[in-house]
Amino acid sequence: MGLYDNTGNLVEALTDGDSQKIISSKFSSLLASKDSDYLLSSTAEPDRQVEISDLEGKVIGLYFSANWYPPCRNFNNLLVSVYEQLKSNGCNFEVVFVSSDEDLGAFNGYRETMPWLSIPYSDLETKKALNRQFDVEGIPCLIILQPDGSILHDGVELIYKYGVEAFPFTKEKLEELQRKERMKHESQTLTNLLTNPGRDYLLDPTLTRKVPVDSLIGKTVGLYFSAQWCVPCANFTPKLVSIYHKIKQSLEEKGGNDGFDIVFLSYDRDQSSFVSYYSTMPWLALPFGEPTIRNLAKYFDVQGIPCLIIIGPDGKTVTKxxxxxxxxxxxxxxxxxxxxxxxxxxxxxxxxxxxxxTDYHAGHRHELTLVSEGNGGGPFICCDCDEQGSGWAYQCLGCGYEVHPRCMRAVDPENTGSVEDR
Structure with missing residues (x-):
C-alpha cells in the first residue's frame, strides 16, 4: 500500500497496520489539491487562511465528521473540550476537520462549533482522497498523525476512553494508560466507584434520604446510565423496572436476601429532566451533575445509552x-x-x-426460519422489540428480518387477520 497525493502520484511507500508512515513534510501533498493549498482557520478568525506547512512538527487529528449525524455531534462536544484543554496546556496538537456535510450551509453551521482548522468545503478532491487514503468507513473518525510519520486510527475511541490523558497518542503513552487502567480494575471496589472525598451517599427515589454507599457492599449492583431524552432509554427503563421488581421478589421468596440493587447515573440535560425521569425508577441514584458519572462513563468506556454495568458482590465488574x-x-x-x-x-x-x-410472524409476510449462531444466526436487533439479541432467532432468509423467539406472534398464513401471541 502507498500514500498518494491528490493527483495520484506516489508520495511515500506504506505498509499495512501500525507500521504505516507519513512523512510530515508531505502534509502539502496530503491536504492540498490543485485548487486549494490552504486550510480554513476557526470561525473566530473567519477570514484567515492557514498554510498547510504550519502543521509540520505537530500531532494532527484528521477529523471526519458531519453535522447531520447525531453521534458526530455528541463526539464533537467532547473533542472541543479535549482540544481546548490541550491548547490551554500548550500541547502541540491540531485538528483538521474533513467534512461529510451535505451542503455549504450545514458545513458552516457545524464549523461554528469548532475551534480548529478545516479543509474548505469546496475542496472535494482532498476530502475524497483522505477518505480513500485512510479507508474511512464510518463517522465520527479521528485519524492521529504523529510528527514521526506514524498513524493511529482509533482516535475517537481514545478520546472517549482517556480524554486529554491520551495525548500525545504515542504507543508508550497508551501502554502507560492501559497499565494504569488494569491496576484500577484490579483494585476496584464499590466504594471507590461510587464515592468521592465530598460524598459517600446515594439518593433514594424520594430525593430526601441519603443512603450510604457502604449499604450496597456485598450486593450485585447495576450501574444504569440513562437519560429521559434518549428514546431507547425511554423504551428500556420500564422493562428494567419490571425486571428489577421480579428479581427483588424472587430473592425475598428465597429467604429475604436483598442482594440486588441498581444505581441510576443520569445523562439528563438539566435537573428538572433528571427529577422527572428518576420519578419513574424505584432504585438509588447519584446526584444530578455529579462528576463521578462522567468519570465512570470513561472508566467503563460507555459509548452509548442505555447501558447497564453489573458489579458483583466482591465489587468487581461482572459484565458490561x-x-x-x-x-x-x-x-x-x-x-x-x-x-x-x-x-x-x-x-x-x-x-x-x-x-x-419454520413459522410465520404477524409482523412479517415471509416465512421465518429458526437459526442459531452456528447456522446462519448471530448478534442481531430484533425487528419486533428493537432490542439486541444473540443465539437463537427467527430469520427471514430472503430479506434478513429477525426476531427473538419470544417475540414471535404466530399467524396463520391463510388467515393473516388471526394473530396469537406466543
Missing part, C-alpha cells in the same frame, strides 16, 4: 452487557455471572429443540 442480558433472559439473567449465563444458554438450546423449524 447487562442491558443485552436483560433483553435476552429477563429476570433469569440474575446474577449475570458466566456460570449463570452458561446454564441459560444450555436451557435455551433445549428450548430451541421444541420450537418449530
Amino acid at each position: 452487557q447487562g442491558r443485552n442480558l436483560i433483553n435476552l433472559y429477563q429476570e433469569n439473567a440474575y446474577p449475570f455471572t458466566d456460570a449463570k449465563l452458561e446454564l441459560l444458554e444450555k436451557e435455551m438450546e433445549e428450548e430451541a429443540k421444541r420450537l418449530p423449524r
